[in-house]
Amino acid sequence: MKTPSPSVVNWMIAALLVTVIPHLRYLPLWFIALLALVCGSRLAAAHWRWRPFPAWLRLVVTVATFISIAFSYGSVFGRHPGTALLAAMLTLKLLESFRYRDVFVVASLCYFLIVAQFLFSQSPLLVSYLLVAFVLVTVLLVVLVEDQAESAGQTLTKAPLAAGKHTSKLIAQALPLAAVFFFFFPRLSSPIWGLPEDALDGKTGLSGKMAPGSITELLIDDSPAFRVEFEGSVPAQQDLYFRGPVLWKFDGRQWSESYLMSAARTDPVRESGTAVRYNLMLEPHHRRWIFALDYPGSVPSQALLNQNFVLQARKSIVDRESYDLVSYPDGRINTRLLAQQRQAGLQLPPNRNPRTAALAQQWREELPSDQAIAQRALSMFNAEPFAYSFSPPPLGFHSADDFLFDTREGYCEHYASAFTLLMRAAGIPARVVTGYQGGFYNEAGNYLLVRQSDAHAWAEIWLEGRGWIRVDPTAAVAPERIDLGARRAAGARRSLLDYDWLYDLQGSLDTITNFWNRWVLQFDRERQRTLLQPFGVDDLDLSTTAWIMAALFTLFLLSSGFWVLRRQGRSSDLVQREYERFCRKLRPRGLVRGTSEGPGEFADRCGGELPQARPAIDSITHLYIKLRYGPAGSASDFDALQTQVKLFQPA
C-alpha cells in the first residue's frame, strides 16, 4: 500500500494551517506550540522518510491535549471548548496521517472546522478567506486522488497553480446548484436545540447602569450597534435620539434601572406630528433593548413597550434582528404622573451633595416655574466655564458637588447625572435616559450607522401638562456633540489610529457589511417568502419550499449533467473537426472508422459501400489529407472542405 508522497503531505499541512489560523485567536497559547510541533514532525517524517509514529505516543499526546483543553476552558461543552476540541483532533490526526484514508479524514475535519468558524463571525473578509481555505482543502482531495496513481509526472500534485485552477473550475460548476440549495432549502423558524449559553463573546454596549466613565468607555468602541434605514427623509442630526434603558435609582455614584418601571407595559405613543418610519437592524448585544427613535409609535410582534417607553424584545437579543418601526418625535409621554412615579423621580441619596441642594433651593425661591429652573440650569452650563472632556478628574463622595462647583469637567454622563440631581433637588421629577445619539450617515447605502461610540446619556424632566420632556445638558455645553457626533466633539484623538479619513473609510466600507447583513446573513424565512412572491408563491410552508427545491435541484443537476458529460475531445484542430463531422455523417450507415484505419483506406471502404457518394467521399478525403498532412493547404482548400462536408449526404 502506497503512503502519501511528501508533496501530498505539504498540501495537507498547508490546508490544515489555513483552516486553523482563524481559530487561533480563540485558542489557548499552548495550542500554537502544539500545532507547530505536530506540523514540523509530520513534515520531517515525510521528507526524511521516518516510520509512522507509534500508537502509544499518539495516545499520550491525545489524552494530554484533551485534558489541557478541558482545563483551559473549564468545561467541554459550548462553542469555545467544542471548536478547540475539534481543532485539536484535526491537528493530532496529522500524527496518524500515513495512509490515504487518514489524509481524507483530515480533509473532512478541515471542512467541518471551516464551517465551525462561522459560529464566531460572519464578516465578509473572513468569508472570503475561508472560501480560499475551502478551495485549498478541495485541492488536497484532488491531489490525494492523483497521488494514488503511479504515473511519473504528477502534473497537479507538484504544480500548485495548476492544481488550484483545475479544482476551481470543478467547484465553479457546482455554484449554480449550491445557489439553488441556498435560496430554496427550507429554513427553520425556531432552533432545533436552542442557542448556546456562550453565544456571544463578551457583552458590549449599554449595561443599564451608569457611573462616571460608563459612557466614556464606549467612546473608543467603533463597532456597530445598529443600522437604520429611513423611509423618506432622514431626521436632522439633533433629532436622532435612540432610546435605551431609563435609569431612576441613584445610590450616590451609580444610576440604575427601576424594576417596577421597566416591567410595566404601556401603549405606544399616539399619532402626533410627523411620523418617522424606519427599519432598525440591531446587532446582537445580549440584552433586550431595541433602540427605537424617540418616541416609539409602534410595537412589533416580538417586542413590548414598557412604562419608560423603552422598546424591549421578549428574549435576549443574541442574533442580528431587523425591526420595522414608526416613531413620533413630537409625541408626548406620561402626561399623567402617578404618585409612585413622582416619588421615584425625586429620589435622592440622603446626606449627599449639600451644595447642589442649596443651589436648587435658591433657584426654587427665585424662579417662577419648573421650566424656568431647568432653563436656568442649562444657562449655567453654557455660560460658566464647563468643559466637555472624556478624561475628566475623578469625583469624590459628593459627586454632584465636586462636578458642579469644582472640577466642572466631564463627559455626557457627568452632565446628565448632575443635571438630574439638580432637578430632583429642586423638586422636579427627573430621570436619566441612556441610549444613542446621532450616527454616521452612509450616503452610498442610504442608511444611518450607529456605533457604540455614539452612546449617549441625557435627562428627562416631568413638567405639568407636558409629561416627560427631554433635556440634554450636553447640548448646552458642547453642541458639537449633538450636531457633529461623538467623535468630532471628542476633539483629541481617541486612540492611536483615530484619523478622520480612516473613520470615514470605515463608515463607507460598512456599506458592504450592511448589504452583506441584509441580503446574505439575514436570509431567513421572511426573505425566502419575499423572493418567491413575485412568482406567485404566496403560502410558503415547509413542504412547498421543499418541492420547489427538489424541482430546481433536478433541473440543475440534469443541465449540469449535460454540460459535464458533453462529448469531449473535440479537436481544436479545425481541419480535424471537419473531418470528424464527415465521419459522423457516415456513422448512421454503419461505416465507422476504425482506430487504426487511415483516411485513404476508410474512403475506399466507404466508396465501396456507397458507390453514388464515392466522388464526394474521395474529394473530401483528398482535401483532408492535403490540409492535414500535406506541405501547405490553403485557406480556399479549407473553405472547400467545409462546404463539401456540409453538403455531404451519404445517400
Add this chain to the structure above:
Amino acid sequence: MIAALRRRYLVLFERLIGRRKRDELPIALDRRRIYILPTRHGVLLGVVTFFMLLGALNYNNNIGLMFTFLLSSVAVLSTLFAVQNLVALQVVSVAAEPTFAGRDAQLSVTLDNPAGQRKMAVGARCGDSQKLLSLPANGALVYHLRMPTTERGWQFPERLGLFTIYPFGMFNAWAWIRSAQKILIYPALEADPPPLPTGGAQGDGALQLRGEEEFTGVRDYQKGDRPHQIAWKAAARSQQLLSKEMAQPAGTELFLDYHALTGLDVEARLSRLATWVTMARDRNSPFILSLPDRSIGPAADEKHVRQCLTALATYPS
C-alpha cells in the same frame, strides 16, 4: 471465511452472467456501462456534512449554510466528474503471453484516451491485482495485471474492472469489460515430475546425459542459446561467444509419447508431457512429441517448444 464465501459467490455470478455476450475489442466505455457508488470516504463526508447542516440550520447561520450547500453540491457534481473521467475511454486490447495453468498470467491491457483532457487516476483491476495510472490526453497506456489461471486452452480473460475515484475520492465509478479476446493457457506443470523418458524412437537405449564439460565441439552463438550452453572457456579464448555442440547419437532424441503414459487420465498426461517439454527445453535436447492426432518434431528450438505446448494446450479433452 468471508473471503471464501465471496469467492464462491463470484464464481456463481460469473457462471450466471457468463451467458451474456462478451465485449469485442476495441470497445469504448459507454455511459450505460458505468456504475457509481459512494466510497467509504464519501459516506464519511456525507455524515460530516449532515452535522454541519444541522448546526447551521439551528443557529440560522447563513454563511454556514452556504458552505454546507457548496460542499454538498461539489460532492453531488463529483459523480458527474467521475463518470466523465471514464466515459469514452477505449479498451484497445487485453492480451497475455501464454502461461502455464495454475500460475498467474501477465495480462497487458491497453487503454486509449481519445479525449483532449488528461484522465487522472484511472484504474484497471483483474481479480486481486490492480493498477492505477493517469492517462495523458490523446494517448494510450498499457496496464500490466496478473490474472490467476486454472484451466488450459484458449480461455477468456477474467473480467476486467475499470474504475476511478476522481476527482475527490467521494465516489467510485466503475465498469466491467468481459473481453472476447482469448488467451492461451498451457497445461499445468507437475510439481514433482519423474525424469525424462529414456530411449529414442525405438524405445530403448539409455540416453547418457553429458556433463557440462563434455561436449564434442563448438559452434557460433545463436540467439536463444541458454547461458549453460555457452562454452565460456572457449569464448574467453577466442573473444567471441561460442556455444557448445552436444553430440547426439542418432536416434536418441527424446521421445515424449502420449500413449506411453498409461494409468493417467487425459489432463494428467498432458501435464506430464508439458513438464517434460519444458525439461527438454532446459536441457536443450531435441525431442519429438507424439500425440494421438499428430507428431511434432524432432527439433530443439523455441519455436518447436511453443508448437508443442500449444498442441498440448489445445488438445481436446
